Amino acid sequence: MVKMVAALRRRANMTPEEFRRYWREKHGPLIQGLPDFTRHIRKYVQMHPVDLPMPADATGMPPYDGFAEMWFDSFEEMRAAFAETSYLEHVRPDEKRFLDLAGCSVLLVEDRVMHER
Numbered sequence: 349m350v351k352m353v354a355a356l357r358r359r360a361n362m363t364p365e366e367f368r369r370y371w372r373e374k375h376g377p378l379i380q381g382l383p384d385f386t387r388h389i390r391k392y393v394q395m396h397p398v399d400l401p402m403p404a405d406a407t408g409m410p411p412y413d414g415f416a417e418m419w420f421d422s423f424e425e426m427r428a429a430f431a432e433t434s435y436l437e438h439v440r441p442d443e444k445r446f447l448d449l450a451g452c453s454v455l456l457v458e459d460r461v462m463h464e465r
Contacts, residue, residue: 352417
């Protein structure tokens with residue numbers, strides 16, 4: 349299992365509420381409506397922050413506006429997902445509508461469970 353974790357920052361012209369609403373109500377359903385893309389994805393999770401005050405990070409940047417996870421069975425499935433025409437024509441352009449892409453970070457990870465209850 350391969351997991352892509354993305355730390356997201358909103359475009360400067362959007363409020364946190366506008367960002368969350370767009371991501372939840374527009375972008376999420378867009379992805380769900382593209383079976384050619386989603387057939388490669390095991391799980392897609394949006395993590396929206398709770399409304400608690402957070403300090404800026406060590407660089408002085410405000411905290412991220414949210415995190416996303418996409419789970420794939422393999423690196424090959426991940427590559428195939430992002431090569432799909434439906435991703436390139438619909439999802440990628442939509443990301444530019446609400447994300448500060450230069451301010452986002454992506455990490456590919458494999459889980460190592462250290463404790464589970």
